[in-house]
Amino acid sequence: MSASLGRRAVAEAVGTAALVAVVVGSGIQATGLSQDVGVQLLANSLATVFGLGVLITLIGPVSGAHFNPAVTLAAWFTGRGSGDGLTARDVAAYIPAQVAGAISGAVLANAMFAEPLVKWSAHDRSTGHLWLGEIVATAGLVLLVFGLARTDRAALAPVAVASYIGAAYWFTSSTSFANPAVTIGRAFSDTFAGIAPASVAPFVAAQLVGAAVGLGLVAAVFGRAAPAETGVVVPHGETELATPFAR
Template sequence: MTAPLARRVAAEAVGTAGLVTVVVGSGIQAGRLSADAGVQLLANSLATALGLGVLIALLGPVSGAHFNPVVSAASWFTGRRTGDGLTVRELAGYVPAQIAGAVGGAVLADAMFAEPLVAWSGHDRSAGHLWLAEAVATAGLVLLVLGLGRTGRGSMAPAAVGSFIGAAYWFTSSTAFANPAVTVGRAFTDTFAGIAPASVGPFVAAQLGGAALGLALTAALFGGRTARTAQAPAAAHGDVELTAAAG
């Protein structure tokens, strides 16, 4: 990454805001256009997959298009010895920007649909099978991002990451948040994509556990890391220094 840290942090905030705007906004639109839950989820997942791919392609060359604290943490962790991942200072800038962007994206989506700007979600998501789903989704995301980087296919990140999240909406019971910042942001909207504040903590804990599993799987499947691995997908197009967000 050659852009100044302030610009990269801004890109992470804007990208995460854009992601949550897509997730929440498409959920509201789907709910207004159809009463069928399957149609609503289909619309929400398609919009998220497409929007995420576009955001990664656009902002990957600036910040790596993480839009996700666990992806940024994985970049730091895998690159801490070789120096090709995020530094502690960069990580400390990325994570707050991602969380602030996520909250801002939820508020923006609500504003565009004339919903209350801030309304705590009443959508309870507290159950063991949902936490398992979050761990699986996050592990898969981290494995994908790091695996693309280690095999020199980071340029595939926009399509691959978007496709994975779109699929994970359907094969996980939690609809694959797989992102602590997005989870926090979605607590601020009492709409289709929301999550009750009381459900946020366990979701984030499951995501962190999934990220650790993803790191372990990466080491087991791909062995030692190579230069610029931490910048994974995008790095390959710029991380894209480790792309990816989820939603």
């Protein structure tokens, strides 16, 4: 039996908040320790890799560790009509929780480094090659997550997903946000990891396009017939941790 929807939504909020706190906090720390942009990006990406791997391992058994509306929507789309996939009610709980968590994580990171709690980012990211980078980053993430599910290797998600995001920091022009909730959260911090509010909508649109491309690649590579993929990123409800208050 899986955890209740309310507890899963809380897990998504906490996990997304922690992820954004890692991303924004490590960005602030990196800029304070080095003026070299390459070193700053290296520190930011390494912290994100380690933090994301830990969070997927910890939260996965409760909610599946989406932390990402694009992944949640893709999971709903692939599982619709199966009877055991994510429902519209699940999506309606997960996505607001993820966005609220992302904003909270950015505010928390700002507070830890004595920055203004909310200061809109001035980091403009509104050029076409960055949007292409987001399409590529998100498509690759969706292909990885659902490919792992299709090949019954979801247990590898903590290492595989974290490793992919770390690599995509470097091989994509956008440094791989690949996550609408994280994109929104990062607008609340005028730091190395921030994104200007005017740049958010095009980034989110590119990420949703990337998610659709990723699902197309999953179908092309693994075929259209698929088992229910409700456990993305990590199968949930299969450990004692996930069951005590389930209903």
